[in-house]
Amino acid sequence: MPHDHGHAHIDPRSGDRRVSIAIWANALLTVAQIIGGILSGSLALIADALHNFSDMASLVIAFAARKISRRPADQRMTFGYGRIEIVAALINYTTLILIGFYLIYEGGMRMIDPPEVAGWTVVILGGVALAVDTLTALLTYSMQKGSVNIRALFLHNLSDALASVAVIVGGALIILYEMRWVDPAITIGIALYIIYLAFTEIGGPIRTLMLGSPPDIDSDGVIDAMRSIDGVRDVHHVHLWQMQEHEAALDCHVVLTEEGWKRIEVIKADIKERLKDRFGISHSSLEFEHTEHAHESAELYGHGN
Numbered sequence: 001m002p003h004d005h006g007h008a009h010i011d012p013r014s015g016d017r018r019v020s021i022a023i024w025a026n027a028l029l030t031v032a033q034i035i036g037g038i039l040s041g042s043l044a045l046i047a048d049a050l051h052n053f054s055d056m057a058s059l060v061i062a063f064a065a066r067k068i069s070r071r072p073a074d075q076r077m078t079f080g081y082g083r084i085e086i087v088a089a090l091i092n093y094t095t096l097i098l099i100g101f102y103l104i105y106e107g108g109m110r111m112i113d114p115p116e117v118a119g120w121t122v123v124i125l126g127g128v129a130l131a132v133d134t135l136t137a138l139l140t141y142s143m144q145k146g147s148v149n150i151r152a153l154f155l156h157n158l159s160d161a162l163a164s165v166a167v168i169v170g171g172a173l174i175i176l177y178e179m180r181w182v183d184p185a186i187t188i189g190i191a192l193y194i195i196y197l198a199f200t201e202i203g204g205p206i207r208t209l210m211l212g213s214p215p216d217i218d219s220d221g222v223i224d225a226m227r228s229i230d231g232v233r234d235v236h237h238v239h240l241w242q243m244q245e246h247e248a249a250l251d252c253h254v255v256l257t258e259e260g261w262k263r264i265e266v267i268k269a270d271i272k273e274r275l276k277d278r279f280g281i282s283h284s285s286l287e288f289e290h291t292e293h294a295h296e297s298a299e300l301y302g303h304g305n
Contacts, residue, residue: 018143019063022136026056029132036125040118043110044167044186045125047103052129052160054096054194059136061088069244082244083208090205096198103191110184117183122171130164137161163190213240214248217279222250223300225274231260231267233291236298243283250275251285255294264288 033049036042065085073080140154170186173179204215213219219240226235238252260267268286275281289295298304 016063016066018139019059019066022139023056023059023063025132025135026052026059029129030056033125033129036121040121042117042122042167042171042183043103043106044170044183044190045122047107047187047190050099050103052132054092054099057092057095058089061085061092064088079243082247085245086205086208090202090209093198093202093205096194097202100191100195100198103194104188107184107187107191110187111181114180114184117171117174117180119171119173119175122174122183123168126164126167126171129167130161133158133161133164163193166190208242211239211241214242217248217281222275222279222281225278226252226254226271229267229270229274231257231263232271233257233260234294236295236300237287237303238301239303240281247283248279248281249283249285250281251287253287253289253295253298255289255291257291261288261290 030049030053033045033052037045037049062085065082065088068084069080069082071077071081137154137158143154166186166189170182173182207215217240219238222240223235223238226232232254234255235252236255238250240248240250243249254267254271256264256267268288271286272284275284
């Protein structure tokens with residue numbers, strides 16, 4: 001399977017400015033929603049505020065990672081600093097799950113005994129939230145094709161806009177029909193959506209940190225491509241993982257025929273070129289074995305036997 005790494009690049013400073021503006025906008029919105037939620041008695045506003053706070057945390061993570069990931073590899077971090085964003089994302093998603101379950105609990109308690117809610121405060125702050133979410137989505141739209149994390153932020157802000165619409169509708173129903181139960185019901189709906197998003201996206205960081213193979217690369221196709229090269233008898237002890245978000249890596253043992261052993265440098269260059277052109281694997285470490293001295297009963301993946 002071809003592995004397309006093509007994506008639009010944007011000037012780093014310009015990108016940093018856009019993320020910084022989005023951070024401040026979401027921070028101010030979060031504070032306003034929390035204050036408004038407390039004053040109005042609306043748990044839905046507080047739930048939406050916590051959702052926006054999680055997005056702000058994600059923006060801060062992305063901003064810091066953009067800065068730190070530009071550091072070159074050194075003796076302490078020989079693979080570089082790109083994975084800091086993945087570690088932080090895992091922490092962020094875990095926190096989101098805990099917040100979601102807490103909001104479901106609080107919403108359930110308020111469904112039993114719905115409190116008084118100031119509908120106009122909910123509607124006004126919901127409208128402000130909708131404007132900020134739309135602004136953030138516009139700021140990150142042109143950047144989202146080049147970064148999985150920025151794309152996640154972009155999708156989050158689109159979903160936040162929908163949540164803000166739900167909050168506005170809930171406030172309007174309270175004003176018009178005194179339907180106080182709508183506020184905790186919307187809270188539970190937002191919480192379920194937060195949990196759904198977190199569980200949907202947490203698998204990616206876990207897979208990367210567990211050194212799992214990149215999900216968009218066909219591992220069997222990589223092995224078949226190497227085995228099909230003239231002079232290669234077999235491959236084993238294959239490790240395929242993501243060094244960073246856009247950098248796949250491979251190391252393996254390559255068993256050469258007697259004739260292939262005489263052309264070892266040519267075969268090595270051929271393998272590396274094929275890995276890069278077909279699968280986007282730019283980093284590969286290959287250990288060659290002569291067919292008469294190859295590991296016996298070696299596992300295809302990992303380093304068993």
